[in-house]
Amino acid sequence: MGQAVLEVNDLTTKYITRFREDIYAVDHVSLRVEEGKTLGIAGESGCGKSTLALSLMGYYFPPLHYVSGEIILNGRKITGMKPDEIRKTALGTEIAYIPQAAMNALNPTQKVINFIEDVILAHNPTQDKKDIYELARASFEVLGLPASVLHKYPVELSGGMKQRTVIAVSVILRPTVLIADEPSSALDVTSQKMVIKMLKGLMENGFIKAMIFITHELPLLYNVADDIMVMYAGQIVEKATAKQAVFDPLHPYSKGLMGSIIVPESGLRSVKLTAIPGAPPNLKKPPAGCRFAERCKYVQPECKVTYVPLYDAGNGRAYRCILSEKTLREAYQHGW
Amino acid sequence: MAGEKRVCLSGMGVTKIFGFGRTRTVAVDHVDFKFHEGEVVSIVGESGSGKTTLAKILLGLINPTEGEIYFQGQKRDIRTHRKKQEYWKNIQAIFQDPFSSYNIFRKIDSVLMDCIHMRGGRWLPHAKKVEMMAEACRFVNLKFEELTNKYPFELSGGQMQRLMIARIFLLKPKILLADEPTSMIDACSRATILDYLMDLRNAIGMTLIFITHDIGLAYYVSDTVYIMERGRFVEYGSADEVILRPKQAYTRRLISDVPKIYEEWDLSTV
Ligand SMILES: Nc1ncnc2c1ncn2[C@@H]1O[C@H](COP(=O)(O)OP(=O)(O)O)[C@@H](O)[C@H]1O
Ligand SMILES: Nc1ncnc2c1ncn2[C@@H]1O[C@H](COP(=O)(O)OP(=O)(O)O)[C@@H](O)[C@H]1O
Ligand SMILES: [Mg+2]
Ligand SMILES: [Mg+2]
Numbered sequence: 117m118g119q120a121v122l123e124v125n126d127l128t129t130k131y132i133t134r135f136r137e138d139i140y141a142v143d144h145v146s147l148r149v150e151e152g153k154t155l156g157i158a159g160e161s162g163c164g165k166s167t168l169a170l171s172l173m174g175y176y177f178p179p180l181h182y183v184s185g186e187i188i189l190n191g192r193k194i195t196g197m198k199p200d201e202i203r204k205t206a207l208g209t210e211i212a213y214i215p216q217a218a219m220n221a222l223n224p225t226q227k228v229i230n231f232i233e234d235v236i237l238a239h240n241p242t243q244d245k246k247d248i249y250e251l252a253r254a255s256f257e258v259l260g261l262p263a264s265v266l267h268k269y270p271v272e273l274s275g276g277m278k279q280r281t282v283i284a285v286s287v288i289l290r291p292t293v294l295i296a297d298e299p300s301s302a303l304d305v306t307s308q309k310m311v312i313k314m315l316k317g318l319m320e321n322g323f324i325k326a327m328i329f330i331t332h333e334l335p336l337l338y339n340v341a342d343d344i345m346v347m348y349a350g351q352i353v354e355k356a357t358a359k360q361a362v363f364d365p366l367h368p369y370s371k372g373l374m375g376s377i378i379v380p381e382s383g384l385r386s387v388k389l390t391a392i393p394g395a396p397p398n399l400k401k402p403p404a405g406c407r408f409a410e411r412c413k414y415v416q417p418e419c420k421v422t423y424v425p426l427y428d429a430g431n432g433r434a435y436r437c438i439l440s441e442k443t444l445r446e447a448y449q450h451g452w
Numbered sequence: 453m454a455g456e457k458r459v460c461l462s463g464m465g466v467t468k469i470f471g472f473g474r475t476r477t478v479a480v481d482h483v484d485f486k487f488h489e490g491e492v493v494s495i496v497g498e499s500g501s502g503k504t505t506l507a508k509i510l511l512g513l514i515n516p517t518e519g520e521i522y523f524q525g526q527k528r529d530i531r532t533h534r535k536k537q538e539y540w541k542n543i544q545a546i547f548q549d550p551f552s553s554y555n556i557f558r559k560i561d562s563v564l565m566d567c568i569h570m571r572g573g574r575w576l577p578h579a580k581k582v583e584m585m586a587e588a589c590r591f592v593n594l595k596f597e598e599l600t601n602k603y604p605f606e607l608s609g610g611q612m613q614r615l616m617i618a619r620i621f622l623l624k625p626k627i628l629l630a631d632e633p634t635s636m637i638d639a640c641s642r643a644t645i646l647d648y649l650m651d652l653r654n655a656i657g658m659t660l661i662f663i664t665h666d667i668g669l670a671y672y673v674s675d676t677v678y679i680m681e682r683g684r685f686v687e688y689g690s691a692d693e694v695i696l697r698p699k700q701a702y703t704r705r706l707i708s709d710v711p712k713i714y715e716e717w718d719l720s721t722v
Binding site for chain 2: 392
């Protein structure tokens with residue numbers, strides 16, 4: 117195993133709504149991100165991907181609350197640290213987060229360079245503006261963005277350019293881990309490809325040491341991630357290499373997801389897409405047993421009543437289902 | 453299969469120009485097409501290529517600047533309100549953003565009731581109408597009892613899109629135009645929506661016109677694919693022909709830009 121830059125053990129966080137209801141959107145999640153690797157997180161919308169991303173930074177503000185578990189970032193335990201301390205010593209420098217739709221949240225009255233100044237000055241208030249400009253220009257050059265972008269307002273940039281700018285700014289302080297949440301979902305395919313190429317280049321160019329990439333688009337995830345975690349209703353239901361997750365999924369939900377993949381490649385037309393019927397459970401009152409049981413083709417009577425842990429399948433692989441690997445694979449191959 | 457079937461909608465030299473002078477945009481530029489009965493056709497292109505404009509022309513929501521549309525062999529005539537109403541019994545649409553398609557002040561049962569009335573069912577007994585609405589909801593796995601008295605905005609995006617399909621089930625048009633019907637819902641629910649659309653096509657034998665930027669989706673659902681680049685159809689043919697053996701550089705680029713799982717996704721092209 118390589119050196120872990122981020123280790124999360126049994127992390128649980130919850131939202132407390134205005135009506136004082138608890139929503140456990142991240143429920144006993146453990147993960148490990150190694151240096152040089154990209155961890156992918158998949159799952160349908162509402163399963164808790166963005167909440168997990170937020171929770172990983174150890175920096176909580178209402179309505180999101182920490183419940184239990186630990187986060188070790190660069191060998192340092194950040195859970196239990198004061199929010200202010202995390203903000204000063206970790207955010208942006210050790211861990212950076214590009215929220216979903218970040219590019220539409222840019223301040224329209226600020227030029228890109230002012231935006232970068234804010235980011236850097238928040239971290240180091242005495243930095244000289246000339247140095248900041250030089251740093252920004254050099255970073256943009258390595259990342260293949262024209263320096264002219266620095267003097268533009270967000271509205272002057274195309275969607276793809278805006279997103280690449282957001283990424284460049286997010287890594288300007290060389291964070292160890294970058295979390296990219298659906299970074300290309302709103303873009304057309306060509307801009308998406310440019311964004312992905314840039315993200316994949318960040319590690320090679322020494323901007324970051326590891327990445328967490330979140331998307332519900334599986335072909336995309338497959339091409340970006342080394343390992344994939346599939347989330348369902350706040351829990352991890354499968355951990356595997358990208359290849360295993362796509363071509364040999366174990367959990368029935370992962371299997372269903374992989375059966376919904378659409379690519380313009382020969383053979384696709386003869387495959388029947390599998391739709392997963394129904395909807396995920398309400399996270400205010402998650403079922404006691406397997407959370408996927410309601411929608412599962414392979415459901416057993418005990419699935420609905422007993423808590424299903426994440427079983428270790430060896431070699432870093434894990435899945436949350438009471439059926440054996442053999443039974444599942446046979447069911448997928450020969451029908452149930 | 454297209455060869456033996458009757459042409460239901462076709463166009464010659466269809467063109468739409470917006471604005472003039474410096475703001476002049478040729479959104480649709482002299483396109484010719486023949487869509488056949490029962491066929492699934494996709495129109496694929498990048499954003500801004502003119503797909504939605506063409507869809508609006510096909511629906512009769514805007515007039516072409518030039519060119520003719522033929523419906524069932526006859527030159528289409530929708531010059532009067534009545535003729536338009538008649539035409540819309542034959543052609544219906546589902547749009548990208550399901551929320552924009554409903555009058556938010558009308559409850560769901562009245563949305564469905566309108567469909568029955570449009571098909572001439574105004575004088576049917578109430579119980580029969582309820583049965584028809586319930587059947588349409590069942591078709592897309594919605595529960596009619598749970599929808600009555602609700603407003604469209606109380607539904608999730610996926611439920612809304614299914615309600616749209618339930619409407620089409622009641623309207624039974626000859627042609628259904630779906631403009632990016634799955635781009636607002638996540639990849640996981642997409643298969644469900646596609647399944648319902650294909651089932652619906654089989655159930656009522658309509659022509660399905662998919663408008664999409666997703667070439668993988670076009671490949672999966674269509675018999676015939678038209679590729680649109682800057683207002684023009686640059687290539688068309690059977691789905692296998694166009695996707696597996698593309699002739700135009702533009703088509704090849706569209707295909708190369710989407711991530712693959714069997715072949716290498718070449719990032720060096722951007
Ligand atoms: N600010 C919030 N307050 C309360 N609940 C929230 C909030 N944000 C998200 N949730 C709930 O948490 C769950 C997970 O949401 P999210 O992390 O956004 O999922 P994803 O990113 O996978 O789409 C959902 O059920 C959502 O409704
Ligand atoms: N009402 C309009 N007025 C002026 N230009 C328009 C109008 N509608 C569309 N256009 C222009 O026509 C072109 C094609 O747009 P559209 O048909 O929406 O493309 P697509 O659906 O393929 O994204 C674009 O350049 C767009 O800006
Ligand atoms: Mg999200
Ligand atoms: Mg459009």
